[in-house]
Amino acid sequence: MADFTTPARLSGRIEARLREIDDAGLRRTLRPPHGIDLSSNDYLGLARDPRVCSALAGAAMIEGTGSTGSRLLRGDRHCFAAVELAFAQFKKTASSLYFSTGWAANLSVLSVYAEADDVIFSDEKNHASLIDGMRLSRARRVVYRHADVDHLRELLSSERCKGQKFVVTESLFSMDGDAPDLEAIAALCREEDAALIVDEAHAVGVYGARGSGMIEECGVESGVFLSVNTAGKALGVAGAFVAGDVHAIDYLVQRARPFIFSTAPPPPVAAAIDEALRIVEGEPARRATLRAKALRLRALLDEHATPALPGTSQILGIVIGENEATMRVAEELQRRGFDVRGVRPPTVPPGTSRLRVSVNLAVSDADLERFASELGSVRRELNA
């Protein structure tokens, strides 16, 4: 039946590796949405907003589906420059550049600017895309304890660096749902003349008076070198914007390999993002309601003796510990109609497997109540 053949030695090795994954309780499986959404990053419900959908559909009829080339060849369109301008204004920066994924944006940002004599100081819980970007760069990487500003200060002064120092952090951590003290980090970077890179993946659309993210919320715009902002989470579409000054962004166009050697995103997504930005700015009640719902769920979980990790955000990490127990709890909740997912190493540190629960506007308060109570009983029943 199969026309393709895996050489016998390789086939044996793949099977052995898969067994190792099974034995460690780390087998990953694909599972389409089913039940009440407590796991997507569509925090504001924009992925199904009719206005965003029709902006996308309308643009598709005019622009077509594919961009047909790299931005530097025939793949460029006026709608990309327009949405980049809109995003820069949203972020209050001089310029921005749109990438097809946040992953590609982070690979680019971490590998383009840092050179051989430079040092990148990185939070130990930074996202895999930031870590891989650092791996591609020639700079040395120094890891500081999670959100620990004192540790960062210590390392910034003790680590030898002949070149430029960079500090990279998420502004809302994707698996713990906590936020670092961005003001203190920005102040420290200023003292040390370090360039601060902030990954706003889970904060953009949710934080800040205009919804532009945690940088706005903390008022640290002038202390940040670059921010990376995914459009596939609260903005409900896809891709990511790197925002910063004109030279820095122009340098990305010259050097970022994931930008240069990749087909530009489908042009209609630019129209959809434009519409999503308009909604985010124009409807602040969405983020207020989201944040109230998140606090409500946190309080309910406390009541049912299954608290989330400390924080106030829409991302709640509920640590179970063991890999298998975590997946059993997740499966039982799925059976009861809740789409919650377990997260295991290497996404999170060993021994801290957890449910990563995220709140979005479509979940009713009654559902949150039922979820907290069912989670409490499932954990008691399964002794997890």
Ligand SMILES: *Cc1c(COP(=O)(O)O)cnc(C)c1O
């Ligand atoms: C999701 C995520 C990314 C990657 O963004 P994509 O657009 O999904 O590729 C980068 N950083 C963080 C912190 C994320 O959570």
